[in-house]
Amino acid sequence: MSRRPFSGRTVLVTGHTGFKGSWLSLWLHDLGAHVVGYALAPNTRPSLFKALKLDSLIDSHLGDIRDQRRLSALMRRTRPQIVFHLAAQPLVRRSYEEPSQTFSVNLQGTVNLLEAVRQTSSVRVCQVITTDKCYENPDGRSHREEDRLGGRDPYSASKACAELAVASYRNSFFPQGVSLSSVRAGNVIGGGDWAQDRLLPDCMRALCRHKPLLLRNPRSVRPWQHVLDPLAGYLRLAAKQWARPQAFAEAWNFGPSSSASFTTAQIAQACVTAWGRGTWRQAPGKHPHESAALRLNSTKARRRLSWRPALNTLEAVLLSVQWYKGYYLDPGFDALSCTRSQIQAYEARLP
Numbered sequence: 512m513s514r515r516p517f518s519g520r521t522v523l524v525t526g527h528t529g530f531k532g533s534w535l536s537l538w539l540h541d542l543g544a545h546v547v548g549y550a551l552a553p554n555t556r557p558s559l560f561k562a563l564k565l566d567s568l569i570d571s572h573l574g575d576i577r578d579q580r581r582l583s584a585l586m587r588r589t590r591p592q593i594v595f596h597l598a599a600q601p602l603v604r605r606s607y608e609e610p611s612q613t614f615s616v617n618l619q620g621t622v623n624l625l626e627a628v629r630q631t632s633s634v635r636v637c638q639v640i641t642t643d644k645c646y647e648n649p650d651g652r653s654h655r656e657e658d659r660l661g662g663r664d665p666y667s668a669s670k671a672c673a674e675l676a677v678a679s680y681r682n683s684f685f686p687q688g689v690s691l692s693s694v695r696a697g698n699v700i701g702g703g704d705w706a707q708d709r710l711l712p713d714c715m716r717a718l719c720r721h722k723p724l725l726l727r728n729p730r731s732v733r734p735w736q737h738v739l740d741p742l743a744g745y746l747r748l749a750a751k752q753w754a755r756p757q758a759f760a761e762a763w764n765f766g767p768s769s770s771a772s773f774t775t776a777q778i779a780q781a782c783v784t785a786w787g788r789g790t791w792r793q794a795p796g797k798h799p800h801e802s803a804a805l806r807l808n809s810t811k812a813r814r815r816l817s818w819r820p821a822l823n824t825l826e827a828v829l830l831s832v833q834w835y836k837g838y839y840l841d842p843g844f845d846a847l848s849c850t851r852s853q854i855q856a857y858e859a860r861l862p
């Protein structure tokens with residue numbers, strides 16, 4: 512990965528205490544960026560943020576994305592040139608329990624971020640991270656960027672709203688100057704995720720406790736991908752935005768290859784195989800609606816950014832399980848050096 516334009520620049524990452532934000536912050540730090548983070552304290556125990564001791568590597572600030580004054584003051588003080596906005600309530604099932612909070616964090620939080628960008632003249636590139644779930648998804652076909660936005664559950668709808676806010680700010684306030692894009696990736700996996708109701712963390716928790724893994728929807732299809740694949744896409748896009756601000760200020764999909772549609776049961780079985788033992792079975796009871804199939808078409812990123820996934824889905828599972836096996840089974844495990852060496856090995860595979 513090219514160190515340009517990150518080396519020596521100030522990069523704000525919101526959501527740096529979360530799973531994707533921790534991987535991204537470490538990667539940016541290792542590319543030579545001065546990383547400023549803004550998010551709530553980690554809400555899982557353990558957390559990747561703590562395991563990596565990220566607060567000793569980057570300039571970490573704890574605060575609510577809905578606190579406009581605090582966010583704007585931080586940006587005025589630190590003057591970032593590049594912004595990645597990941598802070599969000601990212602869970603579908605929690606969004607059914609807390610719909611209002613989900614909309615306020617994901618929509619109003621994004622508007623607050625865009626307002627702060629508007630008031631901070633140092634910002635040249637801004638990326639808002641949304642999701643593959645922002646599309647209206649009546650038939651589970653593979654979505655292109657221009658497809659209709661939608662979302663049935665509150666999480667998906669709140670991210671579609673965030674997309675509309677981004678498009679509105681881009682057209683209204685940033686026709687010149689700030690290059691504002693939005694990025695939509697699939698279900699990411701990788702070491703160090705401990706969120707509730709996500710397949711890999713649920714799987715690892717069950718396997719290390721010698722319990723069977725319970726799957727809510729074994730037949731649902733998701734665009735599974737290793738966290739490093741979309742992050743590499745975000746970094747590549749940011750570099751392009753830096754070089755030609757207006758040419759890349761739009762929405763982008765970063766999904767796995769179109770042949771890589773795996774069911775939840777297939778991923779669970781691959782985890783069990785990589786772990787070396789264990790079982791899974793269907794969870795009893797009724798569960799809130801989740802889309803049966805989600806697919807992303809990333810032709811645009813392939814053609815215009817020369818981005819493509821470097822890991823296939825089974826490699827992604829293997830790499831993730833290796834990380835968790837180290838964490839749970841190796842008393843000498845060092846999360847920082849394992850995560851770093853996975854990033855370096857990944858970079859060596861990039862064209």
Ligand SMILES: NC(=O)c1ccc[n+]([C@@H]2O[C@H](COP(=O)([O-])OP(=O)(O)OC[C@H]3O[C@@H](n4cnc5c(N)ncnc54)[C@H](O)[C@@H]3O)[C@@H](O)[C@H]2O)c1
Pocket residue numbers: 525526527528529530531532549550551552553554574575576577596597598599600601616620640641642643696697698699700706
């Ligand atoms: N993990 C996935 O499979 C996936 C897939 C598609 C999109 N995404 C998106 O990627 C982003 C990161 O997701 P993740 O998997 O790392 O989630 P995560 O839950 O691990 O991290 C969420 C981050 O947002 C922060 N946050 C939450 N509420 C906040 C608030 N009110 N104020 C400030 N910060 C707040 C948390 O502190 C944390 O740093 C999210 O925008 C999510 O919607 C994730």
